[in-house]
Amino acid sequence: MHNAPLSTRNHTGRYAPSPTGPLHLGNLRTALLAWLFARSQDAPFLLRVDDLDRSRSRPRIADGQLADLAALGLDWDGPVVRQSERLELYAAAIETLDRDGLLYPCYCTRAEIREAPSAPHGALREGSYPGTCRELTAAQRAERERAGRPPALRLRAGGAVVEFRDRLLGPRRDVVDDLVVRRNDGAPAYNLAVVVDDAAQGVGEVVRGADLLDTTGRQLHLAALLGLPAPCHAHVPLVLGADGARLAKRHGAVTLGELAAAGQAPADVRARLAVSAGLALAGERPSLDELLERFDPGLIANEPSVLTA
Numbered sequence: 001m002h003n004a005p006l007s008t009r010n011h012t013g014r015y016a017p018s019p020t021g022p023l024h025l026g027n028l029r030t031a032l033l034a035w036l037f038a039r040s041q042d043a044p045f046l047l048r049v050d051d052l053d054r055s056r057s058r059p060r061i062a063d064g065q066l067a068d069l070a071a072l073g074l075d076w077d078g079p080v081v082r083q084s085e086r087l088e089l090y091a092a093a094i095e096t097l098d099r100d101g102l103l104y105p106c107y108c109t110r111a112e113i114r115e116a117p118s119a120p121h122g123a124l125r126e127g128s129y130p131g132t133c134r135e136l137t138a139a140q141r142a143e144r145e146r147a148g149r150p151p152a153l154r155l156r157a158g159g160a161v162v163e164f165r166d167r168l169l170g171p172r173r174d175v176v177d178d179l180v181v182r183r184n185d186g187a188p189a190y191n192l193a194v195v196v197d198d199a200a201q202g203v204g205e206v207v208r209g210a211d212l213l214d215t216t217g218r219q220l221h222l223a224a225l226l227g228l229p230a231p232c233h234a235h236v237p238l239v240l241g242a243d244g245a246r247l248a249k250r251h252g253a254v255t256l257g258e259l260a261a262a263g264q265a266p267a268d269v270r271a272r273l274a275v276s277a278g279l280a281l282a283g284e285r286p287s288l289d290e291l292l293e294r295f296d297p298g299l300i301a302n303e304p305s306v307l308t309a
Helices: 025-039 059-071 087-099 110-115 138-146 190-200 210-225 256-261 266-276 288-294
Strands: 013-015 045-049 103-106 152-155 161-166 170-175 180-182 205-209 232-236
Touching (some): 087 180, 161 210, 170 210, 205 210, 210 232
Antiparallel strands (some): 152 180, 161 170
8 A cells, every 4th residue: 555645845737638529617617726726826737638539539629628718718837738749758658567567468348347247356446447367378368369359458556555635525545456558559548648747747736527536546556656756636526417417518508619609708607617616606707816816725615516507
């Protein structure tokens, strides 16, 4: 077991959207909160485009996301970093893990993983990888190769226990499963790329949606294995539609462009986001400077918000 260190000095923040679709109100609220966390501590705020999913990522979508953030008044320091331009960094990290004997090929499909018996380590969460390919013999691997199954690369995590303190959710304890570090199409996996990028960019505090909380232990464990500094984390509540489900197109006008077409200016949207986060009262229309002056992480509600029209 290892404990992730709690940074007391580096509050450099970042926002890292995936350019697979326009930012909705939940994404925009997370971006606003990440910006407030960093700027309220006089820290840099960085922007990164997580565009490793080549089949879904589009440059025009990334451009639109940046325009939406700027329309809300959010600024960032330095150039925008794109993961698709940093493949050598990820390859070097994978090579380090492989050299240390920490990786193995995995031939499982998602369906096979879903149908497999639960992992023997009872503390692993539902859906964790059960270790099916961990101890395959050379002959068994050759058989799968002959069947035309390209392997992913998984980390031998050994049920590592990671403890950390989330700034909003308090103490957490994760048991790490054998996560993928390179997908079977050869692309670096999300968890590995995020760890490498945050360290390379000097990110000290990651503010992101609570739906990513379950990835934190994995990422902190990877950082420790790679000898990289570990950032602090603050996982903010999600925004839900009126039906209690995660925000989606079916909930109506949920993007900045759709709301603009309905007559809502960016400043109006920013006010709605501030109210939903507990940083403003209904009817208020605070500026970014006013939000910075009053910003207190203790004001952010721990429960998901329902953002109605």
